Amino acid sequence: MSLKLGVPSKGRLMDKTVEWFARHGIALGRSGSDREYAGYVNGIDGVELVLLSAGEIPRELAAGRIHLGVTGTDLIREKLAQWEQQVEELIPLGFGQADLVIAVPHAWVDVNTLDDLDAVAAAFRARHGFRLRIATKYHRLVRDFLREAGVADYQLVDSQGATEGTIKNETAEAIADITSSGDTLRANHLKILEDGLILKSQATLFRSRRAPMEHADRHALGALGTRLALD
Ligand SMILES: Nc1ncnc2c1ncn2[C@@H]1O[C@H](COP(=O)(O)OP(=O)(O)OP(=O)(O)O)[C@@H](O)[C@H]1O
Ligand SMILES: O=P(O)(O)OC[C@H]1O[C@H](OP(=O)(O)OP(=O)(O)O)[C@H](O)[C@@H]1O
Numbered sequence: 001m002s003l004k005l006g007v008p009s010k011g012r013l014m015d016k017t018v019e020w021f022a023r024h025g026i027a028l029g030r031s032g033s034d035r036e037y038a039g040y041v042n043g044i045d046g047v048e049l050v051l052l053s054a055g056e057i058p059r060e061l062a063a064g065r066i067h068l069g070v071t072g073t074d075l076i077r078e079k080l081a082q083w084e085q086q087v088e089e090l091i092p093l094g095f096g097q098a099d100l101v102i103a104v105p106h107a108w109v110d111v112n113t114l115d116d117l118d119a120v121a122a123a124f125r126a127r128h129g130f131r132l133r134i135a136t137k138y139h140r141l142v143r144d145f146l147r148e149a150g151v152a153d154y155q156l157v158d159s160q161g162a163t164e165g166t167i168k169n170e171t172a173e174a175i176a177d178i179t180s181s182g183d184t185l186r187a188n189h190l191k192i193l194e195d196g197l198i199l200k201s202q203a204t205l206f207r208s209r210r211a212p213m214e215h216a217d218r219h220a221l222g223a224l225g226t227r228l229a230l231d
Contacts, residue, residue, distance in 0.1 A: 002048040003220040004211070005041065006060055006069035009051030013203050016095040017070045024228050044227060046220030055079075057206075062086045064210035067217065068224075072096055074178065074201035078138050087206045091228065096203030098178040100138055102145075102196035105167060106189045113194050114149045117174065121153040124173065135159040135172035138198070142176040145198045164188040 007021075007028060008014045018028050027042040028049055039049030050066050057071035058079040070093065076083050104111050111120050124132040132154045136142050139156055146154065157172050164184050166172040176198065179185055185192065205228075213221070 001214050001217060002046050003068065003213075003217045003224070004048050004050050004066040006050045006052045006057045006066035006071075007039075008054040008057070008070060009039075011054050013054050013070065013072070013096050017093070017203065020093050020095070026224075026227065044220070044224055046216055047224060058083075058087075061206055061208040062210060064208050064212060067208055067211040067213065067221070069206050069208070070203060071206065072098070072201045073204050074098065074100055074138065074141070074199055076204075076206060077199065078141050081140070086209055088209060090205045090207050093203040093205060096201070098180045098201050100141060100176065100198040100201060101179055101192045102134070102142075102174060102176045102198065103164075103179075103185055103190040103192050104174045106191050111193070112191075114146075114151055114196065117193060118149075118151045118153070121151065125153050131155040132174065133157045133166075133172040134174045134176055135163050135166035136176035137161075137163070138176055141198055149195075164190060 007017045021028050025043050029040055030051070031038040031040055039051050041047045041049050052060060054071045055075055057069040058076045060066045061069045062080050076087060080086050102117070104117065108120070111117055121132040134142065134154050135157045137158065137160050139158070142156060157166070159166050159172070163175050163177040165188065166175060167190065168188065175190065178201070179192070
């Protein structure tokens with residue numbers, strides 16, 4: 001057995017994850033061709049690389065199939081109920097920053113806050129006979145946030161990509177999605193509600209609380225912790 005480290009093998013977090021480990025003297029790499037999902041870890045003993053997508057890493061940590069994993073805090077909080085019981089946040093990595101926000105069309109000049117959204121939602125239902133639709137892939141986080149805020153008269157519609165386009169396509173009236181530069185929101189004539197920030201996310205190294213550890217794994221984790229200055 002060895003300590004299993006899950007890192008994104010594609011997508012926007014991959015290159016920066018490899019660079020971050022390299023800055024700490026640990027080389028992560030693919031064993032074969034670009035398409036082969038097998039990897040190596042050089043610079044520290046007893047650690048095995050597991051190549052996954054950022055979106056799969058929360059599940060693998062929770063199942064205890066990997067001991068450590070790099071993914072976004074948004075994905076951990078969205079995909080794992082009571083995430084603190086399943087994983088420990090070890091170190092924020094300083095990249096992959098993105099904000100999960102609620103946004104509405106610019107043209108809604110009277111809607112700037114969650115209270116405004118709540119009022120519009122009630123009026124929308126009375127007028128159209130169905131609830132105002134919010135498109136998102138972050139179902140858990142959006143539901144929890146809106147419950148806390150006292151907004152109830154809405155429905156979530158699932159959108160796994162191009163979420164900002166749902167408004168133009170008339171499949172939703174509002175969205176909850178990740179924004180980074182803000183370009184996509186601007187291009188789609190959307191504005192963030194003043195109190196519509198749900199979560200600030202960044203790439204983070206997590207430890208599974210569920211993965212079984214042998215003596216050698218504890219030793220490898222200790223060595224890695226020293227190298228990464230985790231304490
Ligand atoms: N501009 C951005 N848009 C979307 N996600 C971003 C952005 N910037 C940083 N992130 C973060 O990157 C992570 C998602 O990365 P990515 O989309 O590459 O992974 P994935 O969900 O595995 O991808 P895929 O859907 O292609 O499998 C999330 O934690 C997200 O918060
Ligand atoms: O604020 P910005 O810098 O414009 O970035 C935000 C956009 O990037 C992401 O989409 P992604 O590129 O992952 O495509 P997707 O629509 O398929 O999720 C996210 O869902 C936003 O649409």
